[in-house]
Amino acid sequence: MGVARHARVVPAAAGRGVRVERVVDLRLCGAILEQSTMTDVPRPDLPPRPSWLPPGPAEPGEGGLATPADAAAATLSETSAVTLFDLAEASAVSHEPTTASNSAIDRPTAAELVAELRRQDALIAGSTSPARLRVLLAAESAGALIGAELRAAGLPWSTDVHEGVLESELGARPPHGGKPARMAALAADVRAALDAPTLNLDSQIDLLRGLRNAGLPVASTSRWELREHDHPAIPPLIAYKKLARLYSANGWAWLDEWIRDGRFRADYVPGGTATGRWATSGGGALQLPKQVRRAVVADPGWRLVVADAAQLDPRVLAGLALDERMAEAGRGRDLYAGLVDSGVVETRDQAKVALLGAMYGATTGDSGRLVPRLARAYPKAMALVDRAAADGERGLRVTTRLGRSSPVPPPAWWEAQTRASQPDASPADERRARSVAREWGRFTRNFVVQGSSAEWALCWMAALRSRLAEIGAAGAAVTRAEASGTVFDSAPHLVYFLHDEIIVHTPAEQAERVADAVRESAADAGRLLFGAFPVEFPLGLAIVESYAEA
DNA sequence: ACCTGCCGCGCC
DNA sequence: AAAGGGCGCGGCAGGT
Numbered sequence: 336m337g338v339a340r341h342a343r344v345v346p347a348a349a350g351r352g353v354r355v356e357r358v359v360d361l362r363l364c365g366a367i368l369e370q371s372t373m374t375d376v377p378r379p380d381l382p383p384r385p386s387w388l389p390p391g392p393a394e395p396g397e398g399g400l401a402t403p404a405d406a407a408a409a410t411l412s413e414t415s416a417v418t419l420f421d422l423a424e425a426s427a428v429s430h431e432p433t434t435a436s437n438s439a440i441d442r443p444t445a446a447e448l449v450a451e452l453r454r455q456d457a458l459i460a461g462s463t464s465p466a467r468l469r470v471l472l473a474a475e476s477a478g479a480l481i482g483a484e485l486r487a488a489g490l491p492w493s494t495d496v497h498e499g500v501l502e503s504e505l506g507a508r509p510p511h512g513g514k515p516a517r518m519a520a521l522a523a524d525v526r527a528a529l530d531a532p533t534l535n536l537d538s539q540i541d542l543l544r545g546l547r548n549a550g551l552p553v554a555s556t557s558r559w560e561l562r563e564h565d566h567p568a569i570p571p572l573i574a575y576k577k578l579a580r581l582y583s584a585n586g587w588a589w590l591d592e593w594i595r596d597g598r599f600r601a602d603y604v605p606g607g608t609a610t611g612r613w614a615t616s617g618g619g620a621l622q623l624p625k626q627v628r629r630a631v632v633a634d635p636g637w638r639l640v641v642a643d644a645a646q647l648d649p650r651v652l653a654g655l656a657l658d659e660r661m662a663e664a665g666r667g668r669d670l671y672a673g674l675v676d677s678g679v680v681e682t683r684d685q686a687k688v689a690l691l692g693a694m695y696g697a698t699t700g701d702s703g704r705l706v707p708r709l710a711r712a713y714p715k716a717m718a719l720v721d722r723a724a725a726d727g728e729r730g731l732r733v734t735t736r737l738g739r740s741s742p743v744p745p746p747a748w749w750e751a752q753t754r755a756s757q758p759d760a761s762p763a764d765e766r767r768a769r770s771v772a773r774e775w776g777r778f779t780r781n782f783v784v785q786g787s788s789a790e791w792a793l794c795w796m797a798a799l800r801s802r803l804a805e806i807g808a809a810g811a812a813v814t815r816a817e818a819s820g821t822v823f824d825s826a827p828h829l830v831y832f833l834h835d836e837i838i839v840h841t842p843a844e845q846a847e848r849v850a851d852a853v854r855e856s857a858a859d860a861g862r863l864l865f866g867a868f869p870v871e872f873p874l875g876l877a878i879v880e881s882y883a884e885a
Numbered sequence: 886a887c888c889t890g891c892c893g894c895g896c897c
Numbered sequence: 898a899a900a901g902g903g904c905g906c907g908g909c910a911g912g913t
Contacts, residue, residue, distance in 0.1 A: 538909060539892050557893060559899080580894060583907055610903060612897080619905060622895045648897090688899085695901035702899070781902035785897090789903095834897045834903090 341483035349487050349821045354804060360479040361451050362388060363606045364472040368455055373462040373738045381454050387443060388451070464738060470863050471737035471790060475606055477797035481829060482603040482613065488823040489598025490620075490631060490830045491639075491840060496881075497590055497630035504626070505578055508587050515582060521575040528568035536575055584619065585627050593618045599631075603832070610782055611739050611789040612834060621833055631831075631838070631882035638846040640827075641885035642853045642876040643836035644792070646670040649690045649716075650872055651788045654865040655736055656719035660712065662870040679712040680705060693720060694784050696777035720780045727779025728772040735786035736864050744775050787864065791872070792835055794860035799837065802852035803827050806845055838882065846878045 341358070348355055365388040368374050377384075384390075443451070459468050501508070505515040526534050531545040542556045551564050558576060561569050593599055599618065607614030615621050633639045644650075649670055653661035664673030674686035685701075689709045692702030693716070710717040723733045730749065732740040748771055754760060755768030807826025822828070827841030827849045841849045854874055861872045877885040 535909090537907095540910075555892080576893080580907090584895070584905095608904060612903065614904060616905085619895080621897075622905060624895055684898095692901065695903095697899090697901040699901085700899045702901070777901060778903085785903060788897095836897085 341479055345480070345483040346487040346821075349484070349823060352822055354822050355480060358476050358480045359452065359472075360476040361448065361455065363475045363479055364455055365389070365451070366606070367471065367475060367739055368458045368468070370732075370740050370742065371462070371468070371738045372732050372734045372740045373464050373468060374458045375461055376458065378458065378461070381457050382450055384454075385443065385447065385451055462738070467736070468738045470794070471739065474737075474790065474793035474797050474863075475611075477800060478605040478613070478793045481796055481800060481832070482605040485603055485829060485832060486600045487821075488828050488830050488840070489596075489600045490838070491634055491637075492594050492597055492599040493630045493632040494590060494594055494597070496632060497585075497594070497627055498587075500627055500629060501581070501586060501590075505582055505586070515578070518575060518578050518582065521571045521578065524571035525568050525575060528566070528571065536572070537579070542572075581624065581626060584622075585624060589618075597634075609742060610786040611735070611793075612785065613789075613832065620831075623833075625883075629881055629883040633840060633880050636843055638841055638843045638878050638880060639830075639882060639885070640839040640841055640846055640849045640853060640876070640878055641836070641882060642838075642850075642857075642874045644795070644857065645873050645875055646690075647788050647791065647835040647872070648694055648784050650870055651736075651791055651864075652694065652716050652719065652784050653713075654861075654868055654870040655783065655787055656713075656716040657868060658713050658715040658719075659869070661716050662868070665873075666869070666871050674709075674712075677712065679708055693717060694781055696720075696724060696773075696780045720784065723783045724776035724780035726776075727782075728776035730775070731779075733779040733783050735783055735790055737787070737790045739786050739790070741779050741782045741786075744771075748772075748775060788835065791860050791864055792832075794863045795856050796829065796832060796837060798856035798859040798863075799839075799853060800829065802856055803829070803839065803849065806848050806852060810842065810845055850876055850878060 341360075345355065365384070369376055369384060369388065369390065455472075459465050459472070462468055498508075506517045507515070509515050522536050525536060526532055529545045529549045531548065534545045535541045539556055543553065546553050546556065546568070549566065549568060551566055551568075553560055553564065558573055561573060593601075599620070601620030602615055602617040603620065604614040604616050607616075613621070631639070646665060646669070649661070650665055652658070653665065660677075661670075664670055664677055664679075666673075668676075669683070671683045671686035671690070674680055674689075675683055680686045680689055685705055688702045689705035691697070692706050693709050697703045697706065706717075726733050727741070730744050730752070732743060734740045751764075751768045751771050755765045757764075803826070807822075807828075810826055823840075825842070827839050827845055829837060830840045831838035837853070839849050839853065853876060857872045857874055861870065875885075879885050
């Protein structure tokens, strides 16, 4: 499969100083093509979809729909699919022992791979928008390669700094199996305040019961609800939860498991979510709490170029909807500030809440109240997300800028709709059907924006990867003599990706050139998605030694 | 000894 | 501040 095989081959290539130029990930590309509303599948004139590709969309009421389990299998199975990259692998590293993951049964032959490549080419050529799909599939394939390279390179990580954070927050590392004394003390305070000497704070059920017994009318134990109440148990409980989170998610055990030789090698899963965003399958690289980012530190003589796309989602929405006024609000300035300047809302915070509400489908609260003002100012943008929601409520697929389509709703969703349309349907049936329909509408509303933003980010990274190679090649002429290690030891390279944010690890003397390349690549991405439409994608960018400084 | 569902919370 | 999208993960609880 794409990731696993890239993950095996990229380090092997990198270790010999070989840089992979380009890949086609037939599994990821095939999944997009099978699902996209831009393509016409099935095509009786073409060979059938091979069994090692994930299934396409199922019709309502039919079997074969991608259940979560199926989707997981398609995404994660070591044996389910293969890429053209394997052709190169077969010749380049054929001396490697055969493993269970590339047994003959599951492994397509070279002829089968070529046939599949031709089938995919035919699907693209017969689609409603071949140019967009080609950009998407090239970017998706580059993403698969980059995901493997991120793991091979690793994020530079200072165990010392991380341990310093843990000690200042949690106190000394507890003996094996024990909890930090500071957490134990806070837990004792909570138990005393609730008059519940045996309460287990880590048990949601136990804790909820304890809070209610103490007279607190809470429906959950979540922090935002607890904050509303004034009780002596609340402050230590919130403090405990904060420490417990750090301790269990990014504590000493995480350090032991995930940091080797000063590098965090995360398991990225490119294309791992429905919207095309990446996922992770271990280490939680996409959930690194701000607290521990201080531990991301460049090697001596190196720098981190940290960049994030400013207000990416609303800018993408402006491009999708060809909403000139919204694009104008973000030209040469913070887009949220642009909304204030235009008199749409009074404060930057209101602008942010209103836009998030529009893209997520908020109907209540401050956010819901602000959305109508946005609709008056930017009718084209609002019409686009409203249309996506309306389509989703009817069970239709929606599609991103470059051609990734949402899945059709699962069988239970259709069953709920069918039940509500029967003559003997109860009011509860009808409420249920409306409720799940609207939920799916919120998903598709967000899908078009989040998915198109993911495409922008992939194009950004893919363009950057090429530009970094040029910078690295120029630098290599100078340092070739001593460059004996991997391709990551001497040249600037990507080390982190987080939806709309990247980090490049680079020799200090090349950091400014890398920063320029990062900005130029963002402009490339904007053109790849939206052509000449005048929507800008400015970056927040910093050249730093530690991620926390960015 | 697993597995699954749920909660809460970290990130975008 | 409030509850609208996408995730992964750790922990508990209840099942087999």
